[in-house]
Amino acid sequence: MAHTCRICSPYVPGLTHADTAREASDEAASAERVDNLRITPMRAGSGRTRAAVERMKLWQNGRTLRVRFLDGRPEVQARVRDIAKEWEALANLQLQFVDSGPAQIRISFAEEGFSWSTVGTDALTVPASEATMNYGWLEPDTPLREYQRVVRHEFGHALGMIHEHQNPAASGKIPWDRPKVYAYYAQQGWDRDDVDFNIFQVYDEDxxxxxxxxxxxxxxxxxxxxxxxxxxxxxxxxxxxxxDIEFMRRQYPRNAPAMQELQIGGARVETDLALAGEVDSFHFEVAAAATFIITTEGPTDTVLTxxxxxxxxxxxxxxxxxxRGRNARLVRKLQPGYYWLTVRHKDAGAAGRYSLGIKQRA
Structure with a gap:
């Protein structure tokens, strides 16, 4: 296998560049975890604020993910399994390798020359008989460091991580020589759109x-x-x-409290955004149609959804x-049903204390 091929495939079968796949991806992520969908306020023209919707693809914290090999040699499977299990020390998730039955992560070695994985909950949109992850060059005599590099990388994708060079903060950090990059990846069968999508394009959201x-x-x-x-x-x-370690421990924290239930008209919940990037989730039930006032209070610049x-x-x-101050306030007429609230810091890198309460308007 040529050294230039040892990177992720530019395509994840059935998911890349498809609008219908993107809709299914968003739906699966939202159903899995409420804080996979977040609102980021941005300043528009004339001092007005608009919103951007962020789409995360994280699994529910504490979840057990079933993992099954669709094919491959037993000795190669064993090495992949042992390295993949290292993620359990970083994230509050369990990887349960099974020999049969349904599995969220399904591994194949059939597509030679290409390694890839769906990102997080995108795996839920793949037909149950098809792979969600592929290793195209791992053999019994492949060096251990290559196993570590590719398996740690692909399972990072499977747990919700993207390529680091597509992080918005990477914009302008790598001084690419674009003509040479296009020529380099053309040797692997990539066209200019592949290179733009997989190398140069960074994510707009955080x-x-x-x-x-x-x-x-x-x-x-x-x-x-x-x-x-x-x-x-x-x-x-x-x-x-x-x-990597700090990020995954933050996204999948151990000993995280269960989603808190808010009581309409009850005492305010005193809590905090203890870590940068944290999102707190709450739920409440409306028994009869009425207008409700939902507020945060405290010194923290909160965004309430x-x-x-x-x-x-x-x-x-x-x-x-x-x-008041930099706090959030929502006044809405709500019909009977079940609702959720998420609270995050406006500054993705900041933390702070706040309280949250809901009451019915008289």
Whole structure:
């Protein structure tokens, strides 16, 4: 296998560049975890605020994911399994390898020359008989470090991580020599659209690996000096970086409290956004149609999002700072049903205390 082929495939079968697949992806993510859909306020023209919707693809925290091999040699399967299980020390998830029955992650070795994985909950949109992950060059005599590099990387995708060079914070950090990059990947059968989509394009939202570009991430491609302007290169990362570890522990925290239930007219919930990027989730039930006032209070610049009724992925309303100071306030007439609230810091890198309450307007 040529060294230039040892990166993720530009395509994930059935999911890349398809609008219908994107809709299914969003629906699966929203059904899995309420904070997979977040609102980020952005300043528009004339001082007005608009909103951007972020689409995360994280699994429900604490979940057991069933993993099954569709094919492959037993000795190769064993090495993949042992390395994949390392993720359990970083994230509050269990990887249960099974020999039969349904599985969220299904591994094949059939597509030679290409390794890839669906990202997080995108696996739920793949037909149950098809692979969600492929390893195209692992053999019994493949060096251990290559196993570590590719298996840690692909299972990072499977748990919700994207390529680090597509992190918004990576924009402008890598001095790509674009003509040489196009020529390099053309040798692997990539056209210019493939290169733009997989190499140059960064995500617009902050639903990414990290808040800062991390060239040491296990999710970062190698960048040879021959493809950059000046003297710049990134080697083949085989270990989890400190930022990888911190990020996954934040997204899948251990000993996380269960989603809190709010009582309409009850005492305010005193809590905090303890870590950068944290999103708190709450739920409440409306018994009869009425107008309700939902507010945050405290020193933290909060963004409050209301989801429902009956659909955790549906955004009904959101607010940034219509409350006192930098707090949020929503006033909505709600019909009977089940609703969810998510609270996040406006600054993705900040934390702070706040309280949340809901009451019926007289």
């Amino acid at each position: 639903s990414t690996n990290h808040s800062a570009f991390d060239p040491a991430s296990i999710m970062q491609y190698a960048v040879p000096d021959s493809l950059t302007v000046g003297s710049y290169a990134i080697g083949w990362n085989t270990e989890f970086s400190a930022t 209301l989801h429902g009724p009956g659909d955790r992925g549906a955004v009904l309303a959101w607010d940034d700072d219509l409350g």
